[in-house]
Amino acid sequence: MVSVGIVGGTGYTGVELLRLLAAHPEARVTVITSRAEAGRRVDDLYPNLRGHCELAFSDPASAELTACDIVFFATPHNVAMHSVPDLIAADTRVIDLSADYRIRDAQLWSQWYGEPHASPDLLSKAVYGLPELNRDAIAGAQLVACAGCYPTSIQLGFLPLLEAGVVDTVNLIASAASGVSGAGRQAKVDNLLSEVSDSFKAYGVSGHRHLPEIEQGLSAVAGESVSVTFVPHLLPMVRGIHATLYAQLTRTDVDLQGLFAERYADEPFVDVLETGTYPQTRTVRGTNRVQISVEQPQGRNTVVVMVTEDNLVKGASGQAIQAMNLMLGMPETLGLTQIGLLP
Amino acid sequence: MVSVGIVGGTGYTGVELLRLLAAHPEARVTVITSRAEAGRRVDDLYPNLRGHCELAFSDPASAELTACDIVFFATPHNVAMHSVPDLIAADTRVIDLSADYRIRDAQLWSQWYGEPHASPDLLSKAVYGLPELNRDAIAGAQLVACAGCYPTSIQLGFLPLLEAGVVDTVNLIASAASGVSGAGRQAKVDNLLSEVSDSFKAYGVSGHRHLPEIEQGLSAVAGESVSVTFVPHLLPMVRGIHATLYAQLTRTDVDLQGLFAERYADEPFVDVLETGTYPQTRTVRGTNRVQISVEQPQGRNTVVVMVTEDNLVKGASGQAIQAMNLMLGMPETLGLTQIGLLP
Amino acid sequence: MVSVGIVGGTGYTGVELLRLLAAHPEARVTVITSRAEAGRRVDDLYPNLRGHCELAFSDPASAELTACDIVFFATPHNVAMHSVPDLIAADTRVIDLSADYRIRDAQLWSQWYGEPHASPDLLSKAVYGLPELNRDAIAGAQLVACAGCYPTSIQLGFLPLLEAGVVDTVNLIASAASGVSGAGRQAKVDNLLSEVSDSFKAYGVSGHRHLPEIEQGLSAVAGESVSVTFVPHLLPMVRGIHATLYAQLTRTDVDLQGLFAERYADEPFVDVLETGTYPQTRTVRGTNRVQISVEQPQGRNTVVVMVTEDNLVKGASGQAIQAMNLMLGMPETLGLTQIGLLP
Amino acid sequence: MVSVGIVGGTGYTGVELLRLLAAHPEARVTVITSRAEAGRRVDDLYPNLRGHCELAFSDPASAELTACDIVFFATPHNVAMHSVPDLIAADTRVIDLSADYRIRDAQLWSQWYGEPHASPDLLSKAVYGLPELNRDAIAGAQLVACAGCYPTSIQLGFLPLLEAGVVDTVNLIASAASGVSGAGRQAKVDNLLSEVSDSFKAYGVSGHRHLPEIEQGLSAVAGESVSVTFVPHLLPMVRGIHATLYAQLTRTDVDLQGLFAERYADEPFVDVLETGTYPQTRTVRGTNRVQISVEQPQGRNTVVVMVTEDNLVKGASGQAIQAMNLMLGMPETLGLTQIGLLP
Structure with missing residues (x-):
């Protein structure tokens, strides 16, 4: 024990x-x-x-x-x-x-x-704590810096595209939205129910602290400096992150669905949905799971990736326990097989 | 298995x-x-x-x-x-x-x-499926009729008072509120988010189907016919029932906190809170647990009991599995020890 | 001007x-x-x-x-x-x-x-600012103390019953619920969206500051000291109060619907609904209006009155402007005829 | 009249x-x-x-x-x-x-x-009913086809950029989110509170009916065929649309704030916010107003425009009345000067 x-x-x-x-x-x-x-x-x-x-x-x-x-x-x-x-x-x-x-x-x-x-x-x-990116390094680490909530979903969404080298790296766009629990449990007027319920807004558009973390991770994957426009939004609800990612394809013959399915085939906590079905934050609520869909609207040049996670689990505490399991040589999924609370 | x-x-x-x-x-x-x-x-x-x-x-x-x-x-x-x-x-x-x-x-x-x-x-x-009331009968039953969602919370709240015979049975009042999931997954305009979000209302005031069930159960406990005024309300949220119960004390020397604590001391799924703390629906979300508080405002004659449950778990599916465990001779809490998802 | x-x-x-x-x-x-x-x-x-x-x-x-x-x-x-x-x-x-x-x-x-x-x-x-109770005194006042949000709905709901002397005054019950805006715009952890969204609870059960105000007002109306059990609850939404009131009838021949309809026939901001329809908080959202229903469930002895208001309008700022109109000799409804925002 | x-x-x-x-x-x-x-x-x-x-x-x-x-x-x-x-x-x-x-x-x-x-x-x-685009034609029309809810916000957001010819027209991106009232008042399981509350998702990603309307309007403005990737999302709330628009600048010397401020200086229902402040859906709730911000994150090549509207007012009924006022020669803002209900 x-x-x-x-x-x-x-x-x-x-x-x-x-x-x-x-x-x-x-x-x-x-x-x-x-x-x-x-x-x-x-x-x-x-x-x-x-x-x-x-x-x-x-x-x-x-x-x-x-x-x-x-x-x-x-x-x-x-x-x-x-x-x-x-x-x-x-x-x-x-x-x-x-x-x-x-x-x-x-x-x-x-x-x-x-x-x-x-x-x-x-x-x-310190080893960056995103197991899907560097599982082995985490297993041998004494100090793990868990990936941030937004960076987890955004990096997992762009990863297959950048590893395959099929998108332009200069104009990646991450339009993401988070439940208010991401702001923590501090007494701030801005996060009162009366201020954020029944409303939606962008914030930190000129520059959010997760931007350098995202670009550091994705640049390492791409093998070159990538540029991301990251716009976070605040959802009128407690838990959940939804990232909608946009990139310009540099090739026309890419099997996007296959690319994602294959990349995450062996990942216990990344679930690639079937073509035409899109993730919801509620289906991963309370779980360490990420759900991902990829789509190429109208068959045009822009690829859209949608990623959902529970910001407090896969975006924080669950991912931390996943890292602990790896560091201590225990099965990676131990204690992390909860089913999403739906409805 | x-x-x-x-x-x-x-x-x-x-x-x-x-x-x-x-x-x-x-x-x-x-x-x-x-x-x-x-x-x-x-x-x-x-x-x-x-x-x-x-x-x-x-x-x-x-x-x-x-x-x-x-x-x-x-x-x-x-x-x-x-x-x-x-x-x-x-x-x-x-x-x-x-x-x-x-x-x-x-x-x-x-x-x-x-x-x-x-x-x-x-x-x-058929045996009425409220284990806290008739555990043994359930264990021996072939057919169990699970208690309704409102009746579970309301009966568990009045139970100690009626068993002890310390309240007037002619004017019991149950003011209760439920999340919309209690209405099920039918396509009805009345339950659209646009109709019930950001609002609150009573319904079924002239007579709700759970009334005869509640009165049948409580009359059996009291050993006499009891009369309950039951007013359900619809909460702008998915899960959770909160029952606020009012009764007139017929004695002045009752240790209400002790009465409730003792009655439910051995119940694995009934949690009596400390004096002065009140239950919330969110702390039992996704769990088979009921949380109860009892209060005597201003030391007057009216006792107030507050009960929370997850209407889909202790008010339905969890309670059904609790009954299954009893019927099949398995530990009563098997598979039912989830912790509430908070926040 | x-x-x-x-x-x-x-x-x-x-x-x-x-x-x-x-x-x-x-x-x-x-x-x-x-x-x-x-x-x-x-x-x-x-x-x-x-x-x-x-x-x-x-x-x-x-x-x-x-x-x-x-x-x-x-x-x-x-x-x-x-x-x-x-x-x-x-x-x-x-x-x-x-x-x-x-x-x-x-x-x-x-x-x-x-x-x-x-x-x-x-x-x-100071004149107590509830126009439906003492319009003339307000018109002549230099200092008006506006009625509180809960007290407005609760007093307007009990008023016809107490004026008519048809209910027992020793065990009045007011089970009420308010949106979070009633708690104001202070930075408190308790009112964060992450704390109160998607949940419901009672608070202040042992004694809420609006209790003495309610009892002072209703005692004056009844001509005797009345006793109210007042339990406020917190709704997971911004605006709106719903009061569910319970009283024991002392007479069996009361035309409740007629009593309420007549009492408020000339009141511009009190709307008595038809028998069998119940008020919602959303239909008075943003307005200075109170909507009221009265019901006698199962024809028994307990009368139930339901009252809705917007706590920030009729429960505060709207009622204040109504008082201003009276004090300055302007039409009482001037500037206060907004229609509720629905949905 | x-x-x-x-x-x-x-x-x-x-x-x-x-x-x-x-x-x-x-x-x-x-x-x-x-x-x-x-x-x-x-x-x-x-x-x-x-x-x-x-x-x-x-x-x-x-x-x-x-x-x-x-x-x-x-x-x-x-x-x-x-x-x-x-x-x-x-x-x-x-x-x-x-x-x-x-x-x-x-x-x-x-x-x-x-x-x-x-x-x-x-x-x-039929004249397309977006007054900020073709006010005069509406004034003389017998038949007006009001702009859709998403198309109103998205076109108003891209308009200044396209009129000025400062962005690439082949990869415009519109990441937008709407309250559930946009889906109307039909009895559908998909829009039950229990299905869409406390969650967020994209929908219609492969192709939404508002896409051809948006591209038709923007192509006319740009004087060439533009291509938009439009991803709508469903917000867990009743009213409001928030559009987050992304475009690639083709020039580096553009005064974006000035461009937007000047374009909408005389528009009674388009409110361009100060640099660094972003629109919320709640501040335009119940009003015929659009609020817009423009930002150039990190001074890079991607411009971000944020637009909010009430989908039922400026996105539907309010805009229709604005058109009526124009068609009948009445002041354009008549009956449309409501202030947003906040909180």
Whole structure:
């Protein structure tokens, strides 16, 4: 039985880790920290966990973390980078769900996240946590930087096209939409139900922090610098990301459906739908699954890829557990076979 | 391994049976029928089941049902009563999720459901499927009539008060609200998102079909005829029932919190919350759990009980599987320990 | 043309006053204050007002308010009571949308609102702003304390029954539900979309601040002390209140439909629906109208009254403008004849 | 006072016409038809209209329509084309909100709408009802074919770019999302709240009926054949369209903000937002207004235009009344100055 620590457990990715790990046969959460809620029982804050979790939040200063086999950081960005070095030094495995170790270039990171990186030497040690892209590296890693929610869906959608080299890399377009849970559990007027319910809008159009992460990943795949126009939108609902991707084909003889089906044939969490059927966010709700469709409207030159995921599962906590399974040599799907809650 | 048949599998209680039974270690669905969708793969209609269900819908006329160890009817009312007799005659166990066998008085049933009962002789054989009320009878039953969605929450809320005899039985009030999935998956203008989203209303105020079921159950508990004013409301959301119950105390020295805590101490699916905390529908979403709070506002004479459940799980498919577990001598909670999806 | 000032204009009742007054032919908002947003254009914060409002927020210290013909306070409770005395001394008319002057007993007010009242001598001067109850007093008032959102619907629903003396006054029950906009525009985790969307719960069950206001009003109507059990619930939507009221009839020969129809026959903003049809919150969305139905389920002893309103209009800003019209001798419905936005 | 007839008044564009025309000082609806609801009072079906509309639905066969000054068709497609010829012959002005007269090429129309056009000779007589594009032609028209909901937002968004000739016309991309009311008020499982609430998906990706309409309009503007990839999505809410448009700039020195601001400076219903602020569907809810932002992310070659509208107002009934005002020589904004309901 693996002992698990969670840093910053009061947010949505924290409670989701608890929900998923409670059903994991080989892992047990032994410590969960929160500065603000130290001493409070976890199931008092999250009554869905009553009967499934006897823990209370503890102070993050606690030394119990180094005793864990593996520690998840479910903190906002700019937090993990201060605490991870001590855990790495103590030979503890770390999975960071935040953005702190996703960008390999410390200066680029600093430009987008507003302050100097606190442990830049770890950036080269960190493995980017998108198993469909670099499964083996994750398996051997001590520090994994989980892929962001938007970047997971957008990279998985463009991957087959870029690997096959069949689209123009200078004008990729990612029009994506997320449920409000992606904004976390902070007290902000902008995310009140009265502000975002029953409405839809784009945001961060001039530049969103997930852009450099997406371009870094896709450039590596393409073997050349790619340019993505990324426009995120806010959906009037809790969970789910839908990415609609557009690219210009550079060849006319591509079997798009075959390309995607083949690329993901052996991937346990990527489900390529049949031609003419499109993914919905609800069918992957609560699951670690991505569903993908590809279409070539009117047989023209523009290819459209649609990708759905649950931003809190495959876009965060589920993907983190998938990485844990790989790092610890357990079956990759262990504890992650939930079925989407529909309707 | 138990072989399970499902009649009428295209509705929401049907897909929910499939989701829950896919995670049940001792049961396997071997046949699922639908007149309208015969021949179509189940996971084509419900893509959340892709990879978890290889079945196709078959014609309900099929004789495969009698080969099952147990058959669930997930049909609208007035359907099961025509087909159940043959299965009973063939010694197949039956769990009816519809209303056909809930009312013991055939004439009363007929008055509320609009036609004569087709198999009235089975009414006395049918056991009412509310395990917290009559667990032993269910364990020995061949035919179980699962409690309705509203009646489950309302009866569980009033139960401790009536068993203890501490409230007036002539003016019980049940003000309840349900998500739209309770209305099923029929094409009706009334249940379009454009009609019921972003709005709230009462319905069926002059008389709802669950009223006789509630009064039948509570009268048996109270040992006298009780009178309930039942007002259902429609919530602008998919899943969840919240019942707010009001009763007049006939004694002033009642430890209400203790009464409820004690009554449900050994119930695996009834969770009595601490004083001053109130249940939400979301914390039981996707689970077979009921959460209950009791309050005596301003220390006055009116007691308020709040109950939440997922209408498709504890109010339907989960409760049906709970009954199956009891009927087949399996642990009552087998396959039913999901954690609520929150947020 | 009447010049109007608004204190505390950044909240939802503030923007709603602006929306409604922009369509009022005889009133013009000349000053709107906000400490936090002073200097910012109103239509920058609320882009729905672009082209309809050229104002910027000003500092509340500004002396411009006394130059207004009438000043609305759209502030949280415990604010107006500090500023209103100066305006009253300057002979300015004041309409307070907050709770500061609703309770006539300063000690009772203090008990529910947590601090001593800052201007208790004005309590007897303030007129309670529910036109259907005391139209004439409002017309002659200098200070009107607008009825609260829940109290408006609950009092209008019980009014005909209590005036006619046909129900027991010791066990009135008000089971009500409100959209989240009733909680205002403060940054609170509790009101995030991710917390309250797709869910339903009761709150404030042990005692809500609107209880003493409701009981004060209904006791005056009944001519005796009435006791109300008031349970508010939170709806997963923005606007709308639905109150479901229960009372025990003390007479058996009451024409309930006639009673309500007659009581409200001349009321421009109270619409009594036909027998058997029930109100929805959406049909009064954006309007100053209340819709009411009365029902006697199964012909038994319990009468059920259903009332809907838009909590931001008839429950706040619309009712305030209705009071303004009365105070200034203008037609009561001026600027308030919007039609509900449906669907 | 203009007398107005409405054919097919039970749908959402029908009730929206009634809501808007009730506030129009120079128009009065004198007849409204519905085969299914003939004889029923309009305000019985739509209680938001109580007190504002005394009409009952009449049979569409009725000859009263020709007595109207102007007749709106709020019918599904493939209906108006059978009845309009008689009205045109009788010199009645007609505004068709459906798709029947939007496509000038009868064969192209037939290909997308599945049957031969019933009155192809009227196609050349019909004027396309997008006032910002051809105001003068509408003013002189006897038959106006109102622009579709998606086409209105998408054409208004691309218009300044194409008129200025600054983007590549071969790979325009329109990623748009609509509330469910766009699907009308038909009883379909696909549009049940339980099916589309709390979820998001693309649909009609291989080819949506609005595509030929969009390309016809934009090609005329560009003076050459343009190619649009149009992907519509379904939002879990009632009202609102948000179009996110992408185009490749062919010049590097374009003042995009100035281009849009200047193009729409005199348009009463097109509101170009300041740089860096983006439109939301809620700020135009219930109004005839379009809000537009333009952005050039990261200063790269792809221009992004965001457009919001209320699909039932500027996307349907409001635009139809705007056309009526023009056709009858009344001020264009008459009856159309509502302010968006926010929150």
